[in-house]
Amino acid sequence: MADTDFDVLVLGAGSGGYACALRAAQLGLRVGLVEKDRLGGTCLHIGCIPTKALLHAAEVADSAREAGQFGVRASFEGIDMPGVLAYQDGVVNRLFKGLTGLVRSRGITVIEGAGRLTGPREVTVDGTAYTGRSVVLATGSYSRTLPGLEIDGERVITSEHALRLDHVPSSVVVLGGGVIGCEFASVWRSFGAEVTIVEALPRLIAGEDAASSAALERAFRKRGITSRTGTPFSEAKVTDHGVVVTLEGGETIEAELLLVAVGRGPRTADLGYEEQGIAMERGFVLADDRGRTNLEGVYAVGDIVPGLQLAHRGFAHGILVAEQIAGLDPRPVPDSGIPRVTYTHPEVASVGLTEAAAIEAYGAEAVQTVTYDLGGNGKSQILRTQGFVKLVAQVDGPVVGLHLVGDRVGELIGEAQLIYNWEGHADDVAPLLHAHPTQNEALGEAHLALAGKALHAHG
């Protein structure tokens, strides 16, 4: 019995599931972790990590191409895709080994195979029923497509195929200007492809502040990436040489490949969730801010719960649910406090509210913004990157949104999220020192400006 009955039984070993398992084991609970594929899930194998490896290879390519601007004599000769994949696999495998060792060292029982919820606290895998005092659903998400648009994995592909391409396409249409679409557009452009993004919404990365979207679109245009925003897709036809994409209105674009990046749906179908009476909405599992579903003892974490689909949200869900189950009193972090990074060239990062959302929440008179241009930031000049730090604050109140654009600004979001989550005011930050010359000085300058003390900025 000991082998099939657990304190915590986790279904799915992606970011949410494995974090939950690790934390639960750390708290002394006996944990079973069901996974049909590989420990680590989407993020480690076909998501965050391999895409960011591609993006770093893209950065290396751009750096070699532009080396002359810095006085370095180097020539860029092309992309060796098998080499890129070997590098990518090397990174993934190293982290995978680390994770596997960690799961083993914490004494977690890994159950290999596809699981199905067959009772309120029961998951059946390959005919064996496993039970848990608590059950955690963490089955993640999959790449969606549009009705009538068939993914053939050759000409019409998703991110999963895009990560395994053995050559650089000469031209690509990216359907969807969200984070994933923009990241692949950025990679392929750095690798030398002609790239067109087709997006029905009026702007790229529409969840971000309008200023960030505009800056990314401008930077992309300079790099030769075409953004067809406000342009609904109509259909795609595979031809002998590639694919012809028809836009609403009839215009067509030809390309070697079509990447479908129209969002990710929850992987919750046919897993027994509905049968067991779990409350769901449009395929997502509903959970409260402590991860509790409507069924006593059943929790849900990660991408199957409506909200931001991000790995670190999954980690946080998993940890929180483990602590909740262990009887601790963890503090939930609302989605607005979760940092968001788009790892394009240039990067876009944010936490908290957009200007529009802040105005909606507090009224236009109660909201104040400051934008600090990276043109005044020495380190950004050294990197030859452009962009800004934009702060959204309540008048005489805390900073409620931080928005950054520029190469490498993703790393600044660590400080930004502390300011947001600790509800810092401009004058809490203004007297503190940022190291010179760093890009994080731009955060300091923005807070100086918001506090009425701009140093390296006109105003």
Added chain:
Amino acid sequence: MADTDFDVLVLGAGSGGYACALRAAQLGLRVGLVEKDRLGGTCLHIGCIPTKALLHAAEVADSAREAGQFGVRASFEGIDMPGVLAYQDGVVNRLFKGLTGLVRSRGITVIEGAGRLTGPREVTVDGTAYTGRSVVLATGSYSRTLPGLEIDGERVITSEHALRLDHVPSSVVVLGGGVIGCEFASVWRSFGAEVTIVEALPRLIAGEDAASSAALERAFRKRGITSRTGTPFSEAKVTDHGVVVTLEGGETIEAELLLVAVGRGPRTADLGYEEQGIAMERGFVLADDRGRTNLEGVYAVGDIVPGLQLAHRGFAHGILVAEQIAGLDPRPVPDSGIPRVTYTHPEVASVGLTEAAAIEAYGAEAVQTVTYDLGGNGKSQILRTQGFVKLVAQVDGPVVGLHLVGDRVGELIGEAQLIYNWEGHADDVAPLLHAHPTQNEALGEAHLALAGKALHAHG
């Protein structure tokens, strides 16, 4: 009279002086700013900015050299020093133009020429006496040398000459393993030179935590930089082809160049400071935490005040003194709260106390440390960099020191300094989310570990 009498008269327009002038003008004071050379001082023209441009060129060179590891076909063909200098000058000139415009737009009177304190509130420049209701001394620092070691600017040089070299030396001895010495060692190695650092103290960057020094020395060794620590210098002789450096004990090292980087002394001699009765110590001007010297109305900022010689400390001093003069009540930041970055490859960054200093302050039982290895950090793996985040905390108390080693970790010090200066505890940081995959996650993981909740780390 209006042209020679000011509310605030600042002597020296480096980081400390110009920041003071800008803030004072912003607060409505009439400001005179005396400068014998160029607005911006050491940092902008012969310090932070040009060295960091060199270090970025070095990064571009390393990236091109190692491109194959990432699947990018590129070849590194060498360094074009005139090209590097043009890039460096481009960055400096852009920032210089910005600063000049800013000083002008704030209505500051710039007085060109060498000034001398000729009365308690009087500075004389080229025979004209200028007066200030308040006078701010900000004359900065210069490269020191050792007794008997003559700088000839050809074979035996300081950082100032090193920045203007028109070729890459084949070999260099760097005398001094402090920040400036290590940064040049890092640049030259990336550019292809043989580099030996000679340092009398037992370790490189001796002001840092011992773990950081050890990690830098190890990384340097792997890169082929030899560190002769604990090795006092004895003498140097210029020969036809270079320079022969003799160490204490008699061993000699030959090289094309000797860089003398043994520290910077205050530029305070013959400026009338002593004559006017200003309290000094070993050439430094003594000032309290509000920048006040012993003379009523006379302030001192930046490198002439004993303590960390950093540009951002100069900025902070300048702003604080301006606010003090304007009758505000600014909050001083003690030196321990000032972030420190060494921009070598890999970078070293820190804020607060070293482990040794914390033990000295609180006793060994009251101090706790956690070290998170970047081997567990996805983004660091992607960058192929090694290093760590080390936290020093009081047991059941705040984090009192943060120490980081690794490429690009200098940007993480923005978050680190908030944690230090806001006296964050591990429990405050642990529940917050760091974006995946970033290097700043390593800060999050270290705080999780310190709170007893390690996620991606054994323990």
Added chain:
Amino acid sequence: PDRAEPLSPAAVRVLAKPPVRKLAKDLGVDLATLIGSGPGGVITRADVEGAPSPHRAMPERYA
């Protein structure tokens, strides 16, 4: 020292660093009712933790 009037929000803010303010908020402690024991009346973490809290249970420290 006794205080007749509660502090203004701005004054309270200056007297407590952001993580302490956040902790107070999480515990439901009203900073304006506290008298800071730190230098210059600064409200410390101990002041907040020692105050009566509607959400009594502090998150335990776990090993």
